[in-house]
Amino acid sequence: MIFEPEHWEKPSPSEMLDFMDRPKTPGKPSGSMLVFRKQLSPLSVYKYLGARFGQPYGFQTMAKKPHDSDNLFHWDYLLKAGDAWLHIQGGNRDVHVAIFGKSMSSKNWVKFARALKGDFGRCGCGMASVGATLEKWSIVSNRFALIADTCAGFHEVLTDEQDPPDFTPGKRRSAAGIKRYNRHVEKIGKRADRVFSASLSLDLITPVLAEAFINLVIFMGRKDELKRNPRQYDHYIRQPIDTRVFDLHLKCNYFIAGVDPDCDEYKAFKRVMDRRNHNLHGNIDPGKDAIETVYFDKFTPLYERGADPILELFRNKEAVFDVAGVLARYHDVHTFLRYVLSLLEEKPRAEIELMMEESTFGYDISHERAGRLFPSHEVMMVMPLKYDDELNIDWR
DSSP, rough: OOOGGGGOOOOHHHHHHHHHHHOOOOTTTEEEEEEESSSSSHHHHHHHHHHHHOOOOSSSHHHHHTTTTOOSSEEEEEEEETEEEEEEOOOOOEEEEEEESSOOOHHHHHHHHHHHHHHTTHHHHHHHHHHHHHHOOOEEEEEHHHHHHHHHHHHHHHHHHHHHOOOOOOOOOSSHHHHHHHHHHHHHHHHHHHHHHHHHHHHHHHHHHHHHHHHHHHHOOOOHHHHHHHHHHHHTTTTTTHHHHHHHHHHSSBBBSSOOOTHHHHHHHHHHHHHHHHHHHHOHHHHOOOOOOOOEEETTEEESSSSEEEEHHHHHHHHHHHHHHHHHHHHHHHHHHHHHHHBBBBHHHHHHHHHOOSSSEEEEEETTTEEEOOOOOOOOOOOOBBBBBGGGOOOO
């Protein structure tokens, strides 16, 4: 009856215990197992089994963490198929099917999958009823968390390279001295490449991080009128950043006070945001961007002070990198983020802080609510198992 799912039966509790204690029959195959990650949908199999046999009742289901999605297996069913037994369990993205009492060939697995999917039609109404009880969540990319992770990487580079290198030329009156000088120049050059990329990137992305944070707070806390009116919500999040900031307590729930325009946290934040357009458009200001002065007598350059030409080139780049300034602006934005969070009630503040750390989060469109669906780590079982999409067989 393995290939006749309509005849599968739910065992009684005593039969399940007997299955665990069953003796091995000499000469009889112990069974086979296959993991389906292509031919069978976890959702469809779950709805089918739920329609046929009710809520999951297997041993894995009883052993899993209650009220938590952090499990290796989330549901399972133990079924009788004549003299054979079936154990079907659901992982994160696959379905494990173990058949006890029969050795399954690749063709047998094709026959099994066809029979099971063929019985979906017979149980369509029941499967639809089970489906109607399920919550539908969209997995949404959290732009703030992705941007924050990128910024953290650049911040780590700049923190490690915060101390400027030694630009002293050193003696080069011997072959060994020349080699030391060349190694020194090469080391400073590699550092310059790292620091330039990190400082430019962090300075450009820091204002984007601030804006992404404000939009995340708006999304999480927006009042019902913004939820009911998508056009009004869209209009609000497209307003200038200062307008959005000062209207947070008016447009969003959970604020115990509005942002104070005269506080130091906002003033530092505003300086960062005001500087954004200058950076984004690559504007040049000779007064602000000058790093050195040189005089010319026709085509003859005359510097005010002497130096090693190559090392001085890298010293001048340090002024362009402005590592201290980049880090200060990045820290100012984080200080402002903490200030805004301090204006929120304790429970919603904790929820937003949790969401700030997640690269993805769930959103229930029907109930207009966001939530954390999975733990921050991904778990799978790495064992020498057979998978349906690795079998050399035609599944049609």
